[in-house]
Amino acid sequence: MNQILTYSVYGSAILVMLIGIYAVLTKKNLIKIVIGLSIMDSGFNLLLVALGYIKGGTAPIFSPAVAGKDVLMVDPVPQALVLTAIVIGFGVTAVALSLVIRLYRKHNTIKIDEIKTLKW
Amino acid sequence: MKKLVIISLLLVLGYSLMNTFSDIEFGKKREGISSYFLEHSPDDLQVANTVTAIVVSFRGFDTLGEVTVLFLAATAMGTILFRRRSKHTGLNPQRKSPQASRIVQAAGKLLFPAIMILGAYVFIHGHLTPGGGFQGGAIIATGFLLLLISYRQFKVEHKYVTWIESLAGLSFVTIGLLGMILGPHNSFLENFLNVGSLNDLLSGGVIALVYIAVGFKVGAELTGILDTLINIRETGDID
Amino acid sequence: MIGAAIYAIITKDLIFATIGTSLISLALSVIFYLLHAPDVALTEAAIGVALSTIVFVIAVRNTKRYEED
Numbered sequence: 001m002n003q004i005l006t007y008s009v010y011g012s013a014i015l016v017m018l019i020g021i022y023a024v025l026t027k028k029n030l031i032k033i034v035i036g037l038s039i040m041d042s043g044f045n046l047l048l049v050a051l052g053y054i055k056g057g058t059a060p061i062f063s064p065a066v067a068g069k070d071v072l073m074v075d076p077v078p079q080a081l082v083l084t085a086i087v088i089g090f091g092v093t094a095v096a097l098s099l100v101i102r103l104y105r106k107h108n109t110i111k112i113d114e115i116k117t118l119k120w
Numbered sequence: 121m122k123k124l125v126i127i128s129l130l131l132v133l134g135y136s137l138m139n140t141f142s143d144i145e146f147g148k149k150r151e152g153i154s155s156y157f158l159e160h161s162p163d164d165l166q167v168a169n170t171v172t173a174i175v176v177s178f179r180g181f182d183t184l185g186e187v188t189v190l191f192l193a194a195t196a197m198g199t200i201l202f203r204r205r206s207k208h209t210g211l212n213p214q215r216k217s218p219q220a221s222r223i224v225q226a227a228g229k230l231l232f233p234a235i236m237i238l239g240a241y242v243f244i245h246g247h248l249t250p251g252g253g254f255q256g257g258a259i260i261a262t263g264f265l266l267l268l269i270s271y272r273q274f275k276v277e278h279k280y281v282t283w284i285e286s287l288a289g290l291s292f293v294t295i296g297l298l299g300m301i302l303g304p305h306n307s308f309l310e311n312f313l314n315v316g317s318l319n320d321l322l323s324g325g326v327i328a329l330v331y332i333a334v335g336f337k338v339g340a341e342l343t344g345i346l347d348t349l350i351n352i353r354e355t356g357d358i359d
Numbered sequence: 360m361i362g363a364a365i366y367a368i369i370t371k372d373l374i375f376a377t378i379g380t381s382l383i384s385l386a387l388s389v390i391f392y393l394l395h396a397p398d399v400a401l402t403e404a405a406i407g408v409a410l411s412t413i414v415f416v417i418a419v420r421n422t423k424r425y426e427e428d
Contacts, residue, residue: 006146029426055147059395060170075154080174091193097418104422250397258405
């Protein structure tokens with residue numbers, strides 16, 4: 001039972017990541033590429049948080065209900081990592097999209113094939 | 121053909137990743153650094169929310185770097201999208217977005233104070249309840265976004281945004297340096313205030329102060345990013 | 360969530376693709392909550408669902424809406 005759960009949870013996270021990588025590799029539209037990057041980000045965040053999950057644990061907050069008692073808590077380290085990763089991901093997305101807008105103004109297209117100056 | 125090659129490569133990648141991660145059983149208790157954090161966060165720092173304790177105190181230097189990255193992103197966007205005002209092209213009539221409807225405007229006016237209070241609550245209580253500076257800042261930016269999309273003439277003064285951001289960043293660094301001088305171990309972001317007791321609003325010493333500074337900084341940065349983007353749309357013209 | 364990801368990739372209308380990413384974020388924040396990570400769920404809900412979507416929408420409005428082959 002636990003084996004099935006392990007495979008399904010990690011498998012879905014890795015599948016979302018692979019969908020994102022596929023979009024980055026095959027799509028021609030620049031905005032689609034940025035969407036692929038953002039999907040990849042989501043998949044990886046899910047994978048990290050799922051690694052820290054402990055069965056039967058509670059959220060790592062010592063609220064009055066659990067303070068002083070001996071309770072099992074989920075791993076807080078991946079959560080702190082993912083917290084920063086989400087904010088950084090938003091910054092990356094915003095900068096990438098502003099680059100896309102700038103490229104559109106210069107070349108009047110957002111297909112990579114038609115932007116000739118990127119080739120050498 | 122190319123797609124087939126890519127899909128097969130991705131399958132290989134996915135298989136190898138799956139092989140790596142399937143050794144780690146899902147939902148099993150593991151010993152590691154987390155047990156140290158879970159013990160020391162409520163005892164030494166009197167912070168109820170362990171994630172906050174990790175983000176601000178144990179890995180506080182990392183958070184400072186992250187806030188810097190966000191600041192760099194905002195600055196880079198301003199640099200990339202900057203364009204000199206040409207004399208003959210004012211607003212392009214085709215690109216002019218219509219005024220939002222009256223319902224949206226009224227709802228925006230109604231919701232804006234509530235969203236502000238929610239954001240402030242989230243980052244002031246960051247050490248007690250889930251939430252903190254990043255979440256509160258993002259919620260505050262959402263409130264400004266609501267005003268920005270409902271009123272065309274609403275403008276965020278970049279001067280004040282920059283001031284708030286700089287002051288918040290400076291107070292973060294100042295608190296860290298004060299910890300170096302006054303703290304018992306002389307390390308960066310060391311706690312030098314009374315830690316109080318668990319689940320009190322005034323607990324955790326400097327952690328609450330640092331997270332409030334982070335909240336102001338993130339809110340100002342995200343508002344600046346959104347304002348830059350929306351104003352680009354208003355004056356955006358193709359030449 | 361996987362369905363939303365696939366939809367966001369295959370659709371030609373970029374606004375719909377943006378809504379697809381927003382749906383991914385929404386599902387992801389619910390999953391984070393179920394995995395006992397309320398901090399991360401709050402961040403994902405605020406940033407992924409609201410701010411990220413609006414940034415994509417602004418970018419699509421500044422460029423072209425439809426993706427052509």
